[in-house]
Amino acid sequence: MAISSATKAATDALEVNRAPVSVGAQEVHKWLQSFTWDFDKNRTKYSTKYHMANDTKEQFKLIAKEYARMESVKDERQFGSLQDVLTRVDAANRVHPKWNESMKVISNFLEVGEYNAIAATGMLWDSATAPEQKNGYLGQVLDEIRHTNQCGYINYYFAKQGQDAAGHNDARRTRAIGPLWKGMKRVFSDGFISGDAVECSINLQLVGEACFTNPLIVAVTEWASANGDEMTPTVFLSIETDELRHMANGYQTVVSIANDEAASKYLNTDLNNAFWTQQKYFTPVLGMMFEYGSHFKVEPWVKTWNRWVYEDWGGIWIGRLGKYGVESPASLRDAKKDAYWAHHDLFMIAYALWPTGFFRLTLPTAEEAEWYEANYPGWYDMYGKVYEEWRARGCEDPNSGFLPLQWFIENNHPIYIDRVSQVPFCPSYSKGASTLRVLELNGKKHSFSDQWGERMWLSEPERYECQNIFEQYEGRELSEVIAEGHGVRSDGFTLIAQPHTSKDGRLWTLDDIKKIGCVFADPLKSL
Amino acid sequence: MSIVVSGGRRGLTDPKIAAVILAAIPDQPLETQRKMNYFVTPRGKRVNEYETLCCYTQPTPDWIPGGLDWGDWTQKFHGGRPSWSNESTEMHSTDWHRHRDPAFRWHALYVKDKAEEWRYTDRFLKAYSADGHVRSIDPVWRDEVLGDYLGAFGFSEYGLFNSHSSATRDCLGDTLRMSIAMIGLDKVDNAQMIQMERTFLAKLVPGFDESTAAPKKEWTQGSIYKGARETVEEIWQGTYDWNEILFSGHMIYDPLFGQFVRREFFLRLSAYYGDNLTPFFINQMQLYHSQTKGITKDMFHTCLAVDENFGDYNVSLMNMWSDKWLPRTVNALKDFMGIFAKIPSIAGVTDKAAIEAALGRVFEDWKRDYADPIGYKVDTAALIKTVLSGLK
Ligand SMILES: [Fe+2]
Ligand SMILES: [Fe+2]
Numbered sequence: 031m032a033i034s035s036a037t038k039a040a041t042d043a044l045e046v047n048r049a050p051v052s053v054g055a056q057e058v059h060k061w062l063q064s065f066t067w068d069f070d071k072n073r074t075k076y077s078t079k080y081h082m083a084n085d086t087k088e089q090f091k092l093i094a095k096e097y098a099r100m101e102s103v104k105d106e107r108q109f110g111s112l113q114d115v116l117t118r119v120d121a122a123n124r125v126h127p128k129w130n131e132s133m134k135v136i137s138n139f140l141e142v143g144e145y146n147a148i149a150a151t152g153m154l155w156d157s158a159t160a161p162e163q164k165n166g167y168l169g170q171v172l173d174e175i176r177h178t179n180q181c182g183y184i185n186y187y188f189a190k191q192g193q194d195a196a197g198h199n200d201a202r203r204t205r206a207i208g209p210l211w212k213g214m215k216r217v218f219s220d221g222f223i224s225g226d227a228v229e230c231s232i233n234l235q236l237v238g239e240a241c242f243t244n245p246l247i248v249a250v251t252e253w254a255s256a257n258g259d260e261m262t263p264t265v266f267l268s269i270e271t272d273e274l275r276h277m278a279n280g281y282q283t284v285v286s287i288a289n290d291e292a293a294s295k296y297l298n299t300d301l302n303n304a305f306w307t308q309q310k311y312f313t314p315v316l317g318m319m320f321e322y323g324s325h326f327k328v329e330p331w332v333k334t335w336n337r338w339v340y341e342d343w344g345g346i347w348i349g350r351l352g353k354y355g356v357e358s359p360a361s362l363r364d365a366k367k368d369a370y371w372a373h374h375d376l377f378m379i380a381y382a383l384w385p386t387g388f389f390r391l392t393l394p395t396a397e398e399a400e401w402y403e404a405n406y407p408g409w410y411d412m413y414g415k416v417y418e419e420w421r422a423r424g425c426e427d428p429n430s431g432f433l434p435l436q437w438f439i440e441n442n443h444p445i446y447i448d449r450v451s452q453v454p455f456c457p458s459y460s461k462g463a464s465t466l467r468v469l470e471l472n473g474k475k476h477s478f479s480d481q482w483g484e485r486m487w488l489s490e491p492e493r494y495e496c497q498n499i500f501e502q503y504e505g506r507e508l509s510e511v512i513a514e515g516h517g518v519r520s521d522g523f524t525l526i527a528q529p530h531t532s533k534d535g536r537l538w539t540l541d542d543i544k545k546i547g548c549v550f551a552d553p554l555k556s557l
Numbered sequence: 558m559s560i561v562v563s564g565g566r567r568g569l570t571d572p573k574i575a576a577v578i579l580a581a582i583p584d585q586p587l588e589t590q591r592k593m594n595y596f597v598t599p600r601g602k603r604v605n606e607y608e609t610l611c612c613y614t615q616p617t618p619d620w621i622p623g624g625l626d627w628g629d630w631t632q633k634f635h636g637g638r639p640s641w642s643n644e645s646t647e648m649h650s651t652d653w654h655r656h657r658d659p660a661f662r663w664h665a666l667y668v669k670d671k672a673e674e675w676r677y678t679d680r681f682l683k684a685y686s687a688d689g690h691v692r693s694i695d696p697v698w699r700d701e702v703l704g705d706y707l708g709a710f711g712f713s714e715y716g717l718f719n720s721h722s723s724a725t726r727d728c729l730g731d732t733l734r735m736s737i738a739m740i741g742l743d744k745v746d747n748a749q750m751i752q753m754e755r756t757f758l759a760k761l762v763p764g765f766d767e768s769t770a771a772p773k774k775e776w777t778q779g780s781i782y783k784g785a786r787e788t789v790e791e792i793w794q795g796t797y798d799w800n801e802i803l804f805s806g807h808m809i810y811d812p813l814f815g816q817f818v819r820r821e822f823f824l825r826l827s828a829y830y831g832d833n834l835t836p837f838f839i840n841q842m843q844l845y846h847s848q849t850k851g852i853t854k855d856m857f858h859t860c861l862a863v864d865e866n867f868g869d870y871n872v873s874l875m876n877m878w879s880d881k882w883l884p885r886t887v888n889a890l891k892d893f894m895g896i897f898a899k900i901p902s903i904a905g906v907t908d909k910a911a912i913e914a915a916l917g918r919v920f921e922d923w924k925r926d927y928a929d930p931i932g933y934k935v936d937t938a939a940l941i942k943t944v945l946s947g948l949k
């Protein structure tokens with residue numbers, strides 16, 4: 031159309047219709063796929079053995095401004111509730127002390143996952159070629175910043191308003207001391223960002239988000255509210271509203287590589303490895319946090335696990351991907367066995383190493399012991415009896431000079447750490463499936479607790495070289511390690527970690543630990 | 558009472574559960590230090606909310622300077638490359654956690670601003686269209702300049718946007734990572750606003766082509782954006798060092814080429830062609846530019862250039878990078894001069910003297926704000942002369 035006639039047409043059009051006109055997000059988004067162009071160097075900086083298709087679409091078609099509007103509406107509601115009604119009813123001081131402690135770990139460790147997901151989805155934004163697919167990942171980059179800030183906000187809120195700020199106020203500095211940290215980094219940090227980009231997407235989106243996000247984020251809100259905590263549901267349910275888009279991103283990742291030949295060769299192996307990687311840590315740690323970190327119980331972890339991990343994810347979600355050649359991971363059956371006992375085994379070790387935490391742990395009470403025995407028959411003979419012995423020896427009392435770790439040493443039950451998952455295990459005293467495997471490479475010994483991790487290490491040992499806490503602390507005295515890792519409260523000598531949450535119980539200090547003279551040893555050295 | 562809670566009963570509101578909880582809570586809080594992240598070195602007098610929520614969220618070991626963690630990575634890339642590593646950049650820092658967004662925006666504050674801009678954009682477009690402003694736009698300016706050349710500039714913004722992906726992945730600090738993702742999002746927002754304006758025009762002006770085909774052809778095959786395109790491709794995909802990506806994009810290319818195109822071409826000229834629409838969008842881009850400028854100047858000038866151990870080294874590296882990226886940017890501007898042959902001329906506005914004055918403003922601003930702080934010696938008159946040689 032000639033220019034002058036276009037102007038005339040515009041003028042004419044206005045005479046007929048002066049209705050206000052705007053532009054919707056979708057009207058902009060529909061052009062997005064054409065925003066890129068071809069050039070020589072246009073390829074990702076992160077290699078992947080898969081090829082992500084150039085025409086991959088996204089399901090949630092957001093533009094930058096619409097994204098901001100949507101999130102900001104959710105923020106208003108969420109921060110509004112926290113700052114207004116929950117503060118007025120003093121909600122942070124109406125949370126059961128055990129749960130107050132659990133949130134030190136849950137919120138901070140989830141924060142690490144959220145934080146690393148920023149980098150992970152940055153990598154995927156780089157790897158994808160289709161602008162829509164890039165856009166889906168970009169939305170997630172921003173979401174994960176949001177979630178990082180939200181998780182931080184929980185600790186910030188509990189520190190400011192709650193009953194025990196220590197650990198909430200400095201988790202980012204003290205979290206690295208204890209036995210749960212390195213394993214958390216494997217699943218939540220390095221597993222998301224270091225590897226083939228698609229493998230990382232599978233870890234983050236297909237397994238981390240689609241499989242474990244439900245137990246982690248949704249189940250945690252149920253346990254929280256049962257134990258008096260309304261802050262966590264307020265924040266976590268708001269986080270969860272973004273997760274649908276992230277699961278869709280994971281789904282699109284698979285769709286984008288489905289026609290690639292590499293997918294038929296590698297996808298199921300990568301999925302199996304990713305599933306085992308994630309479950310190896312989450313299955314025991316989540317179960318432990320819920321059951322041992324609460325007073326009021328919602329349901330046995332094994333039930334939650336079966337419903338969400340085994341049936342919903344392993345069955346329905348993976349089933350939906352069946353048409354792309356995706357199969358249920360072979361390791362799912364072994365994981366199912368772990369879901370019964372692994373968290374009980376892990377709590378025993380975590381409690382034995384309580385001084386290295388940034389939270390207070392509590393031994394099960396008599397009524398809890400009953401609940402455990404009813405839901406996990408055989409629990410008392412294996413664990414309950416030992417806890418009674420520990421309690422009788424004064425494990426909660428600073429004057430006793432007794433750390434449960436001594437019980438493991440006295441009874442010759444060495445605690446090892448799995449090189450690949452970094453999860454501690456005690457092969458001679460566990461009901462879970464852990465078995466000790468030791469391999470040597472270049473004069474260095476490595477312990478493993480299962481065949482799946484061992485296989486990963488055997489094919490690529492250079493990916494799993496990280497030293498564990500026993501190697502790191504070998505020869506050092508416990509109180510020294512704690513002091514160096516800032517594991518003390520603001521008085522400078524009382525530990526953040528404690529072996530009880532009783533309001534009448536005495537608090538342990540660095541001196542109480544020092545008196546015991548506990549020195550770290552590397553169990554692999556004595557093999 | 559039983560410890561089993563069923564039916565969604567809540568500890569805060571169920572009187573029996575609440576009684577058990579209250580009985581277990583200590584009479585006095587166990588800890589007096591209630592300030593989260595109290596150990597962070599604040600930028601201002603005390604640790605603010607942004608610093609509380611963002612600082613040290615990144616779990617890097619202490620061999621990446623500033624990290625609070627210890628040891629190795631628990632999983633590495635195939636072949637053993639580490640998750641994050643000092644080798645990812647030639648810059649050195651004593652502490653990669655020092656950077657602050659000068660506006661202290663964490664996620665909620667960032668999206669709140671952008672959400673307001675979106676709502677206002679929607680209202681503005683409605684008022685603009687109902688008011689019939691569109692009749693006053695010069696047809697050549699509208700159909701060729703906005704249709705093709707503004708559209709083509711969207712690709713520059715989109716390419717720069719994508720240069721932030723690997724920087725978001727690879728950078729070594731948490732406040733850095735959040736800032737990089739946010740200034741990246743602003744760039745794709747710019748590209749989308751350009752398309753939004755074109756789609757809006759297509760709704761008001763029958764026959765106006767909103768498709769991206771012609772702008773893309775102009776961007777990929779035309780002469781006006783040739784130098785720009787080659788530079789953007791090199792920033793986006795030719796460069797691996799995340800600091801160099803940020804430096805080339807935000808300390809050289811955008812403050813010179815981006816500023817000239819946005820501020821001195823589209824923003825300054827649009828009013829002369831009866832276009833009051835484009836300034837609405839460009840002004841938002843200029844807001845983002847100034848916020849980004851605050852962020853990247855903080856990264857390079859406030860933190861890296863004055864680092865107590867590596868400041869001198871970093872400054873000399875910034876000078877070398879300037880040597881590398883400045884000629885390409887000048888060349889991009891030189892190519893862009895071809896656009897003045899495409900628009901109806903207006904004396905005192907589009908003639909050589911006016912263009913030279915506009916270039917003078919951009920280069921002087923750049924010299925003052927970007928070159929001088931790192932002691933980069935630059936002959937702006939000579940650079941402007943080179944650019945002007947591109948006038949047809
Ligand atoms: Fe998230
Ligand atoms: Fe997510």
